[in-house]
Amino acid sequence: MRKTVLVYGLLGGVLVAILKATEYRFLVLEHSLEIYGGIVALIFSGLGLWLGLKRTRPKHTVEVREVLVPVGGPFERDVARVEQLGITPRELEILEAMAAGLSNREIAGRLFVSENTVKTHAGRLFDKLSARRRTQAVQLAKEARLIP
Amino acid sequence: MRKTVLVYGLLGGVLVAILKATEYRFLVLEHSLEIYGGIVALIFSGLGLWLGLKRTRPKHTVEVREVLVPVGGPFERDVARVEQLGITPRELEILEAMAAGLSNREIAGRLFVSENTVKTHAGRLFDKLSARRRTQAVQLAKEARLIP
DNA sequence: GCGAAAATCACCCATTCGGGTGACGCGCCA
DNA sequence: TGGCGCGTCACCCGAATGGGTGATTTTCGC
Numbered sequence: 001m002r003k004t005v006l007v008y009g010l011l012g013g014v015l016v017a018i019l020k021a022t023e024y025r026f027l028v029l030e031h032s033l034e035i036y037g038g039i040v041a042l043i044f045s046g047l048g049l050w051l052g053l054k055r056t057r058p059k060h061t062v063e064v065r066e067v068l069v070p071v072g073g074p075f076e077r078d079v080a081r082v083e084q085l086g087i088t089p090r091e092l093e094i095l096e097a098m099a100a101g102l103s104n105r106e107i108a109g110r111l112f113v114s115e116n117t118v119k120t121h122a123g124r125l126f127d128k129l130s131a132r133r134r135t136q137a138v139q140l141a142k143e144a145r146l147i148p
Numbered sequence: 149m150r151k152t153v154l155v156y157g158l159l160g161g162v163l164v165a166i167l168k169a170t171e172y173r174f175l176v177l178e179h180s181l182e183i184y185g186g187i188v189a190l191i192f193s194g195l196g197l198w199l200g201l202k203r204t205r206p207k208h209t210v211e212v213r214e215v216l217v218p219v220g221g222p223f224e225r226d227v228a229r230v231e232q233l234g235i236t237p238r239e240l241e242i243l244e245a246m247a248a249g250l251s252n253r254e255i256a257g258r259l260f261v262s263e264n265t266v267k268t269h270a271g272r273l274f275d276k277l278s279a280r281r282r283t284q285a286v287q288l289a290k291e292a293r294l295i296p
Numbered sequence: 297g298c299g300a301a302a303a304t305c306a307c308c309c310a311t312t313c314g315g316g317t318g319a320c321g322c323g324c325c326a
Numbered sequence: 327t328g329g330c331g332c333g334t335c336a337c338c339c340g341a342a343t344g345g346g347t348g349a350t351t352t353t354c355g356c
Contacts, residue, residue, distance in 0.1 A: 113333085135248075135249040251342070264306055264307085
């Protein structure tokens with residue numbers, strides 16, 4: 001945005017300079033003032049139009065209302081699987097937070113630990129789940145019924 | 149649109165008339181030309197801006213419908229929601245791949261496009277879903293019944 | 297067929313993630 | 327009491343991700 005304003009102003013300055021340079025030529029005409037104004041008006045209205053379009057196009061103003069979907073059976077964790085994979089309680093917490101779409105930093109803040117700690121937990125979790133990415137970890141965990 | 153042009157032209161004419169009427173007052177000033185141009189530029193750029201806004205504003209007029217969906221049957225995409233959010237088919241594909249735990253590079257390979265393309269799609273998706281991370285995007289998309 | 301929307305790709309930058317290593321404290325229990 | 331599991335934290339580094347800009351081509355509705 002700052003850049004846009006800058007360009008805008010610059011163009012304006014250049015325009016004024018050009019018009020000033022050609023001022024005398026315009027003055028010898030009968031309706032120089034009108035021509036001058038017309039040109040400026042045209043150019044700047046075009047500029048303004050372009051700017052307005054440009055600046056507001058990606059403004060969708062979408063309103064989203066939450067819809068709670070009635071869920072069938074309550075979730076039940078596959079404890080056997082948890083033990084089989086050797087996943088600790090703390091790691092499960094990290095896993096749930098991860099599934100909720102939180103970043104490591106946010107998880108750290110929520111669980112009152114450092115970001116580094118979260119990273120270690122997450123790393124070990126990826127090992128145990130054979131995952132390489134957190135999205136994959138979440139997906140696998142859901143399939144394994146470790147999280148809802 | 150025709151009407152708009154008419155109004156626009158009319159306003160321009162009126163403006164020129166006003167400026168013409170006050171021409172002599174301006175002329176006694178030293179930098180009358182610059183002032184004149186500046187005023188015209190300001191007014192018309194404002195006008196153009198307003199016009200640009202006006203013309204693109206009634207883009208969507210989003211209608212929010214709340215639908216309670218009975219659970220149990222196979223997954224059915226909430227098409228209304230998809231349209232509300234303005235999510236394109238291609239973006240949905242990326243979303244599904246993302247939910248499957250694939251990286252951008254893997255998605256790119258699977259859909260036979262470049263990684264950059266996947267990133268742009270993903271970026272727009274995050275915008276539309278108001279998400280900052282892919283895990284969050286997946287989570288929100290599932291809540292909105294965009295993906296299973 | 298014209299214009300808007302969609303899809304494609306590139307480049308840059310900052311942040312986040314993932315992976316590896318090492319270390320410390322605490323509780324447990326053999 | 328020494329080992330072990332768990333949780334905690336730090337540092338480094340490369341890869342992945344997110345965000346922005348800009349541009350071109352395809353597609354499609356009117």
